[in-house]
Amino acid sequence: MVHSPFLPWCAAAALAASAALAAPPDSLAIDTSALSPAARAEYDRALQDEFCGCGSPHSLGQCVQSHPECRHSRRLAQIAAIEAGRGVTAAEIGVELARYDQGFRDARQSFKVDERQCRGKGAVTLVEFSDFECPHCAVLRPILEKFAADNASKVRLCWMSFPLTQHPNSMPAAQATLLARDKGKMWAVHDAIFENQRRLSPDVIQEILVQAGISTADWRKALADKTYKEQAETQRAAGVAAGVDATPTVFVNGRKLDLIPSAEILAITVDDELDWQKTRGTWTTATR
Numbered sequence: 001m002v003h004s005p006f007l008p009w010c011a012a013a014a015l016a017a018s019a020a021l022a023a024p025p026d027s028l029a030i031d032t033s034a035l036s037p038a039a040r041a042e043y044d045r046a047l048q049d050e051f052c053g054c055g056s057p058h059s060l061g062q063c064v065q066s067h068p069e070c071r072h073s074r075r076l077a078q079i080a081a082i083e084a085g086r087g088v089t090a091a092e093i094g095v096e097l098a099r100y101d102q103g104f105r106d107a108r109q110s111f112k113v114d115e116r117q118c119r120g121k122g123a124v125t126l127v128e129f130s131d132f133e134c135p136h137c138a139v140l141r142p143i144l145e146k147f148a149a150d151n152a153s154k155v156r157l158c159w160m161s162f163p164l165t166q167h168p169n170s171m172p173a174a175q176a177t178l179l180a181r182d183k184g185k186m187w188a189v190h191d192a193i194f195e196n197q198r199r200l201s202p203d204v205i206q207e208i209l210v211q212a213g214i215s216t217a218d219w220r221k222a223l224a225d226k227t228y229k230e231q232a233e234t235q236r237a238a239g240v241a242a243g244v245d246a247t248p249t250v251f252v253n254g255r256k257l258d259l260i261p262s263a264e265i266l267a268i269t270v271d272d273e274l275d276w277q278k279t280r281g282t283w284t285t286a287t288r
Helices: 009-021 037-049 060-066 071-085 090-105 135-150 170-182 186-195 202-211 216-225 227-241 263-279
Strands: 124-130 155-161 249-252 255-257
Touching: 037 060, 037 071, 037 090, 060 071, 071 090, 071 263, 090 255, 090 263, 124 135, 124 227, 124 263, 135 155, 135 186, 135 263, 155 170, 155 227, 170 186, 170 202, 170 216, 170 227, 186 202, 202 216, 216 227, 249 263, 255 263
Parallel strands: 124 155
Antiparallel strands: 124 249, 249 255
């Protein structure tokens, strides 16, 4: 099992991390100013080749120009610009946009998430499946958490354990986090484990728990009775059943997000999701 479905993640990690420090877009403006001539050509070709997101018999580019009420098309164009800027070709952008658009229409996944593993009360639930020794998960963690904090009125962020079998400390780390959940310390332990990812070991996990106010006796008991290991495995199984084959994987109201979840992409897809709910799947009557 690979770490991440977002390819090429390593090349995009710096982009995503820097995006986390900037405010996500709060408008439907399409910024192509930073695109190189080659990237701009791929972007223009993608808008010419793809169809209007609201069902009109026009290209995506024509829809952006002629139908300002189709906010979904503008967001598709925003995604196209972001992807072109990453070096993605027009043909690949077309595949990504088609997959993204179809995701709204496909059957949604439903997860039984313990509320203590969630933050926020927004109408859009982001469920992240992650592994504590996955480097890409460590990159995504601050992006997701900052986005959720900045958009608390819109977003509810939930964490689900997905320990990868090739990582020796991932399962104990997941168990420790679930124990901390029951002690009211989940997010503090979750974040501390990621912050210590490069030195993670059984001793470090125990040290993090003790620093959070959880006794060594409680930790040893949790390891011995296997309850938290079973819970972590149940969460991983729920991810596998929903199509998770890599970490990190994010679902937006049960819709799998296959794009690299930078702050920009998260803002676009959350606003798209809210419009999808408002229009009951028509895209055409969203409040302007």
